[in-house]
Amino acid sequence: MKTNFDFSKHNKKILYTVFGVSLYSILFHGILMNDFDFAKIIGTVIGLILFPFIVSVILNFIYKKISGNENGIFFKLFIFFVVLSVLSNLISNLNKKEEQVSENKTINLKEEPYIYNPSSSNFTIKFPQKPKSSKTIFFIDSLQIEGEMVELTINEPESLLRVEYLKNDLVNSLEENSIIEMFNLLVFKDGMYNPEIKKVDDLNWKEYELRMYKNLESVESKELIPITYRVRCIIIKDEMIIISTGCQSSLYPTVQISDFNNSFNLNYS
Incomplete structure (x- = not known):
């Protein structure tokens, strides 16, 4: 399926978004999770960008076909899904962090003989x-x-x-x-x-x-x-x-x- 997506129209915006997501990933893994694993940081960035990008391209193509509007709404869709992905990732990992803290507290509360x-x-x-x-x-x-x-x-x-x-x-x-x-x-x-x-x-x-x-x-x-x-x-x-x-x-x-x-x-x- 040809989507006729013109990357050049949005390249700067997409790069800024990638930079923002990369910054979030570095801050999240490095400061909150205390884990500066480069592979995890790159993996998080790719996961948070790739899925919103693909979905936005497809939905933008469908929107242009139905509405006849050649400008489309790609970047609005892209930002929406990126923000949704980041929030979902943040909530999920905060819950994991809370579970880890709770487990550590339980371990620390275990009394010595x-x-x-x-x-x-x-x-x-x-x-x-x-x-x-x-x-x-x-x-x-x-x-x-x-x-x-x-x-x-x-x-x-x-x-x-x-x-x-x-x-x-x-x-x-x-x-x-x-x-x-x-x-x-x-x-x-x-x-x-x-x-x-x-x-x-x-x-x-x-x-x-x-x-x-x-x-x-x-x-x-x-x-x-x-x-x-x-x-x-x-x-x-x-x-x-x-x-x-x-x-x-x-x-x-x-x-x-x-x-x-x-x-x-x-x-x-």
């Missing part, structure tokens, strides 16, 4: 991120003694990581039956079932373990989901450390729970 180490103790345990800290009550031989607690709930899959810590002279004299009584109270208080209590041997400290279960209703399906909880009670000198973990029974232990338990370290000589 948190090492829990009470000032009065020489043990450490690593949480995947900073847990919430609060006070808690230890029930020891009919006494209620205040201690500290740090707790973190992880999503996907939902898991509980908790440490309770107490430093008190009474801990040093605790017998096995006192630990079992404390565990039984925990089972009763939290509505657990099938408790399994055992003493862990061959360690340089006293350690007792409680494994218990509970059915929790799913918010989405309303079905009862079995949950497994494991509680480790560690006693060394006048300190009691209770490490609790829990998640859906079919997933227990998750990688996070295993890493958490394995990170426990005692530095006593």
Whole structure:
């Protein structure tokens, strides 16, 4: 199809437009996107000029045939489609820039692992991120003694990581039956079932373990989901450390729970 398009009539205007689009591309990629990739800049210029040029030539030819006006409206069409292309390109890339910024913020917001180490103790345990800290009550031989607690709930899959810590002279004299009584109270208080209590041997400290279960209703399906909880009670000198973990029974232990338990370290000589 012959369009009889006379480039010479519009060459200066087209060159000015190409210059303007080139300037936009350089400023956009260089300043906004911080990317001075020459190939991308040239590609953007060609893309923003070539399509409007072709469309404008065709529409101008059709207009001249229908109207009989030999002057045509090429440059008006060309500028219109160039501006439309530039705006479309700008909006699209600004959205991409916003997504990149949002992703970077998400990455930056990810917390570093948190090492829990009470000032009065020489043990450490690593949480995947900073847990919430609060006070808690230890029930020891009919006494209620205040201690500290740090707790973190992880999503996907939902898991509980908790440490309770107490430093008190009474801990040093605790017998096995006192630990079992404390565990039984925990089972009763939290509505657990099938408790399994055992003493862990061959360690340089006293350690007792409680494994218990509970059915929790799913918010989405309303079905009862079995949950497994494991509680480790560690006693060394006048300190009691209770490490609790829990998640859906079919997933227990998750990688996070295993890493958490394995990170426990005692530095006593």
